[in-house]
Amino acid sequence: xxxxxxxxxxxxxxxxxxxxxxxxxxxxxxxxxxxxxxxxxxxxxxxxxxxxxxxxxxxxxxxxxxxxxxxxxxxxxxxxxxxxxxxxxxxxxxxxxxxxxxxxxxxxxxxxxxxxxxxxxxxxxxxxxxxxxxxxxxxxxxxxxxxxxxxxxxxxxxxxxxxxxxxxxxxxxxxxxxxxxxxxxxxxxxxxxxxxxxxxxxxxxxxxxxxxxxxxxxxxxxxxxxxxxxxxxxxxxxxxxxxxxxxxxxxxxxxxxxxxxxxxxxxxxxxxxxxxxxxxxxxxxxxxxxxxxxxxxxxxxxxxxxxxxxxxxxxxxxxxxxxxxxxxxxxxxxxxxxxxxxxxxxxxxxxxxxxxxxxxxxxxxxxxxxxxxxxxxxxxxxxxxxxxxxxxxxx
Ligand SMILES: *Cc1c(COP(=O)(O)O)cnc(C)c1O
Numbered sequence: 001x002x003x004x005x006x007x008x009x010x011x012x013x014x015x016x017x018x019x020x021x022x023x024x025x026x027x028x029x030x031x032x033x034x035x036x037x038x039x040x041x042x043x044x045x046x047x048x049x050x051x052x053x054x055x056x057x058x059x060x061x062x063x064x065x066x067x068x069x070x071x072x073x074x075x076x077x078x079x080x081x082x083x084x085x086x087x088x089x090x091x092x093x094x095x096x097x098x099x100x101x102x103x104x105x106x107x108x109x110x111x112x113x114x115x116x117x118x119x120x121x122x123x124x125x126x127x128x129x130x131x132x133x134x135x136x137x138x139x140x141x142x143x144x145x146x147x148x149x150x151x152x153x154x155x156x157x158x159x160x161x162x163x164x165x166x167x168x169x170x171x172x173x174x175x176x177x178x179x180x181x182x183x184x185x186x187x188x189x190x191x192x193x194x195x196x197x198x199x200x201x202x203x204x205x206x207x208x209x210x211x212x213x214x215x216x217x218x219x220x221x222x223x224x225x226x227x228x229x230x231x232x233x234x235x236x237x238x239x240x241x242x243x244x245x246x247x248x249x250x251x252x253x254x255x256x257x258x259x260x261x262x263x264x265x266x267x268x269x270x271x272x273x274x275x276x277x278x279x280x281x282x283x284x285x286x287x288x289x290x291x292x293x294x295x296x297x298x299x300x301x302x303x304x305x306x307x308x309x310x311x312x313x314x315x316x317x318x319x320x321x322x323x324x325x326x327x328x329x330x331x332x333x334x335x336x337x338x339x340x341x342x343x344x345x346x347x348x349x350x351x352x353x354x355x356x357x358x359x360x361x362x363x364x365x366x367x368x369x370x371x372x373x374x375x376x377x378x379x380x381x382x383x384x385x386x387x388x389x390x391x392x393x394x395x
């Protein structure tokens with residue numbers, strides 16, 4: 001039998017994944033696990049999901065042929081324009097899917113964790129859309145670092161609750177959200193923002209995000225006469241935009257998969273988020289995966305100039321892509337990512353999110369053939385990062 005890089009029936013990707021959760025969370029996860037596939041494959045669910053993706057999010061997003069970049073690098077470069085989604089990134093594909101699921105499960109209250117605030121905004125947005133109560137947990141440090149996104153969440157009617165333990169950042173916010181869910185198992189759904197957490201979250205989020213890759217297939221077929229590119233390339237924080245664009249190509253070895261991580265100030269600098277290089281097998285947020293940790297298993301604080309890549313682990317799908325060699329992993333330092341933010345702005349008129357900029361830096365790190373078709377997931381737009389760009393480039 002040919003091996004598959006997709007999830008197996010026990011919630012594992014090779015050696016990674018599963019649901020390593022406290023007993024008290026068992027009921028919530030069981031409910032989700034027993035119902036998510038059935039509900040999300042119902043025709044009425046699919047219709048509502050597709051309809052909202054089209055009319056509310058603005059899908060399908062274009063597949064754009066980047067003429068000037070292609071010419072400069074003597075290859076064919078396409079951008080999948082997730083930056084054009086409502087709220088400015090791919091994250092809303094997942095929150096739309098999960099809010100519909102929560103409604104079908106009869107939930108009346110939504111919780112979520114957020115680091116930079118992007119997932120918080122995407123969650124607050126769909127809660128407003130559905131008229132459902134929304135509570136966002138966010139580290140106290142992040143609340144002060146990410147003021148515009150906190151304001152957006154409040155504007156959208158969400159309650160932002162500070163996490164004041166530990167380093168007061170994303171992992172502490174996640175702990176608070178888990179605590180809340182354990183205390184409110186009946187009326188509450190927890191919307192996780194990436195392909196991380198206990199099974200079924202990684203699979204569920206990957207399925208909702210797979211709309212990205214499925215559109216690419218159709219769009220490429222039209223323009224290139226072939227639905228398979230030579231390469232698909234995406235940045236990886238937790239891994240959801242990457243999982244979304246890789247999804248239909250996972251088991252298709254004609255298509256090479258490239259994952260781009262944040263090297264921060266350099267892999268050896270102690271300030272990095274390059275999980276594949278620096279991580280060891282362990283359990284984080286209920287899932288067995290690769291994570292950055294000390295010798296005795298304490299999670300180490302990651303660092304990247306882009307808040308969305310600043311996560312100490314990767315999802316189990318990506319851990320497996322790394323371990324099996326199906327995916328090639330490249331890590332890009334802050335300075336190269338920032339440079340690429342400027343290059344993409346000036347060569348194509350697209351100001352990317354700093355997360356997204358990391359992916360494009362691969363063009364300087366790998367050699368491509370003239371006939372190669374390369375699809376980059378342009379995961380988000382740079383509005384949220386303007387202050388960082390301004391300060392960095394003294395604009
Ligand atoms: C959140 C975010 C990411 C990283 O998250 P993934 O789950 O790895 O996709 C990447 N790009 C943008 C624009 C983001 O907002």
